[in-house]
Amino acid sequence: MTPPYWLEDEPPPRRATRLTEAPEVVIVGGGVTGCACALALAHAGVRVRLQEAREIASGASGRNAGFALRGGAMPYDEARRRLGREQARALWLLSERALDRLADLAGDAFAPTGSLRLAADEGERGALLAEYTALEEDGFTAEWRDDLAPPLASRFHGALSHPGDGSLHPARWVRRLAALAAGAGAELREHARVESLHELGEVDVVVATDGYSGGLVPELDAVVRAARGQLVATEPLARRVFACPHYARHGYDYWQQTPDGRLVVGGWRDASLDTEFTTEEAVTPLIQQSIERFIRELIGEAPAITHRWAGIFGITPDRMPLVGRLPGRERVWVALGYSGHGNVLGLACGELVADALLGRERPELGLFDPARLLTRAD
Numbered sequence: 001m002t003p004p005y006w007l008e009d010e011p012p013p014r015r016a017t018r019l020t021e022a023p024e025v026v027i028v029g030g031g032v033t034g035c036a037c038a039l040a041l042a043h044a045g046v047r048v049r050l051q052e053a054r055e056i057a058s059g060a061s062g063r064n065a066g067f068a069l070r071g072g073a074m075p076y077d078e079a080r081r082r083l084g085r086e087q088a089r090a091l092w093l094l095s096e097r098a099l100d101r102l103a104d105l106a107g108d109a110f111a112p113t114g115s116l117r118l119a120a121d122e123g124e125r126g127a128l129l130a131e132y133t134a135l136e137e138d139g140f141t142a143e144w145r146d147d148l149a150p151p152l153a154s155r156f157h158g159a160l161s162h163p164g165d166g167s168l169h170p171a172r173w174v175r176r177l178a179a180l181a182a183g184a185g186a187e188l189r190e191h192a193r194v195e196s197l198h199e200l201g202e203v204d205v206v207v208a209t210d211g212y213s214g215g216l217v218p219e220l221d222a223v224v225r226a227a228r229g230q231l232v233a234t235e236p237l238a239r240r241v242f243a244c245p246h247y248a249r250h251g252y253d254y255w256q257q258t259p260d261g262r263l264v265v266g267g268w269r270d271a272s273l274d275t276e277f278t279t280e281e282a283v284t285p286l287i288q289q290s291i292e293r294f295i296r297e298l299i300g301e302a303p304a305i306t307h308r309w310a311g312i313f314g315i316t317p318d319r320m321p322l323v324g325r326l327p328g329r330e331r332v333w334v335a336l337g338y339s340g341h342g343n344v345l346g347l348a349c350g351e352l353v354a355d356a357l358l359g360r361e362r363p364e365l366g367l368f369d370p371a372r373l374l375t376r377a378d
């Protein structure tokens with residue numbers, strides 16, 4: 001295992017803000033969610049302190065595949081069936097607005113490339129066509145592609161293109177967000193694990209720990225399951241093969257090519273699902289070999305692997321995040337459980353919680369009410 005490729009990027013300078021009075025809000029977790037929440041609160045003049053156990057972006061936010069996708073973990077047609085048409089539409093619109101905002105804030109950490117969701121077989125083609133139809137019916141931009149270029153044409157059975165999506169350098173993005181939050185007056189404390197919410201005293205707390213939540217809030221442990229994703233980065237290829245993030249097999253395989261020509265490829269959790277439900281940030285030979293085999297088959301060459309890493313994300317039973325006040329806990333808020341789809345939603349949900357704390361609760365918060373899965377703690 002090596003450090004994640006993304007974390008080798010030089011962090012931007014950041015103001016070393018220290019609060020002179022006690023914080024009004026403490027945020028636990030320095031990923032995209034925590035930093036987005038900190039920025040929004042600091043902007044509004046709230047005394048906010050963020051505590052991160054390791055460093056900013058050291059969790060999933062600096063370890064992921066860098067896909068900036070609209071929507072949630074469910075395909076749109078499934079979201080329509082499960083949530084109802086209006087709610088599904090509200091979720092997609094929320095994520096589209098968040099993508100616009102991300103594009104404004106991220107600078108060169110974001111590129112508006114679109115994304116390509118590929119059908120690995122005829123069954124998946126049918127599923128993607130159903131999603132395409134549902135998106136079209138509800139007025140969302142999407143394109144169906146049968147004209148796949150090599151090396152995709154021989155392997156895949158069509159693709160759903162989302163022109164509004166993009167590619168992220170995730171660590172650069174979140175560190176930039178953190179720098180904006182510090183600049184706006186948030187105190188960011190790294191290497192400052194919160195061992196228990198009691199140690200924080202009488203203050204509003206936002207728990208933004210996604211797959212790394214274990215043990216901090218007992219009632220969350222029953223509904224947020226930690227899952228591991230493994231990735232590799234290759235040496236730079238001499239040619240550009242992929243212009244945007246690609247994913248296939250219902251999201252089990254995913255890859256993109258970085259601006260300097262490397263392939264960042266991840267997935268194959270389903271080669272060993274039992275062992276991949278874990279909090280251990282480690283790579284395994286089985287999954288790593290599956291990824292390497294896929295690269296060889298896909299591009300017909302075996303570039304050297306320069307980086308191998310893993311990250312943990314939190315899955316909820318209905319694959320919708322939990323965002324809002326915890327039932328039975330007046331001053332504890334959560335924003336987590338993105339089920340592997342939090343790069344854009346993390347921004348949206350961190351801001352939704354900040355708005356609620358500022359007394360400006362937005363209707364979209366109702367989409368993610370923790371009470372749907374959690375009972376009161378008392």
Ligand SMILES: Cc1cc2nc3c(=O)[nH]c(=O)nc-3n(C[C@H](O)[C@H](O)[C@H](O)COP(=O)(O)OP(=O)(O)OC[C@H]3O[C@@H](n4cnc5c(N)ncnc54)[C@H](O)[C@@H]3O)c2cc1C
Nearest residue numbers: 029031032033053059060061064065067194229311342343
């Ligand atoms: C391998 C992989 C690939 C992925 N690919 C994509 C993708 O391409 N697109 C996408 O949208 N999503 C993707 N995801 C999901 C996405 O990365 C997450 O949904 C998102 O980063 C969650 O951000 P977060 O800020 O909520 O949590 P995180 O970024 O995980 O941050 C949580 C932080 O909380 C800290 N923490 C935990 N406990 C404590 C404590 N007690 N005290 C202080 N700090 C604590 C942790 O150290 C961690 O830094 C992927 C995830 C993984 C693991």
